[in-house]
Amino acid sequence: MEAEVVISGNVGADVEWRTDERYGARASFPVAATRRGLREGKWVDLDTTWYRVTCWRQLAMHVIESVKKGDAVLVNGRLRIDRWVDAHGMPRAEFAVDATWVAPDLRRGTARFVRARLRPEASGPAESEFEAARNDAEASCYADQAGANGAREGADERIDDPWAAHDPWGGDPDENGVIGEAEASGGSHEAGEAEEADEALEALAS
Incomplete structure (x- = not known):
């Protein structure tokens, strides 16, 4: 089972750091989310659900620097159920979240963002x-x-x-600022027209 979720809770332990050959960095930590309910006119804590949150790559590096045990956080990610058999042969299961982002819960405290x-x-x-x-x-x-x-x-x-974006000569100048003959061929037509005009002026003058 997988679903996109946002959970609000408290970090239950220090962040665990591991390196990963494929993703480079991995950080994980447990989050306890406790429901609140109205009982006899008072708000009280109800049942608590635990989630194992896993972060990858750059998010993991930011989490290891930012998240501490006891912090109130918001976590967005893909929820799944991990199942396994423990050393005593008993089936176990836990909720796991592959985090997309992690943020402080500003309803319960303040934070300062550092880019x-x-x-x-x-x-x-x-x-x-x-x-x-x-x-x-x-x-x-x-x-x-x-x-x-x-x-x-x-x-x-x-x-x-x-x-x-547009080189009118079709090439780059050399160290002396001169464009080579092959590259300057684009200007030969204009030079020919100028010579013909000069010859015509000389003929009229004579």
Whole structure:
């Protein structure tokens, strides 16, 4: 079973980080969602449902830096039911969410947004295996993003440069600023017309 859901709850444990050969980065954490109900004129907590939330790639890197145990969060993603048999032979099941986005629940607190930027290479060795793995995942994700941004910027420069869009000579000048004969052939017709006009003027003058 899979469905698109938005859940509201509290993070039940610290975020777990893992590297993944295919996706580069993975972060997961449990979320407890507790229903509220009106009982004898008072709002009280009802049953609690637990979800295992999994984040991938760049979202995972932002989650490991932002989400802590006890935080009130909103999670959007695809809901499924994972089933397995434990070490004692008992069937188990849990709700799992592959997250599309994760956000703080601003109904229950405040937050400050910091826009993600391309990070420079680390200036020194990583302090732990975790940091080394995270740095490798970040380098992969941010390199892909930088390449895409560079391609878009290059396309914009070509569009903004009128000589890149239309070169009247059909070629580029050499280091002395001179266009080669083969490239300058486009101007031979105009030069011939100018010579004919000069000859006609000389004939009239004589």
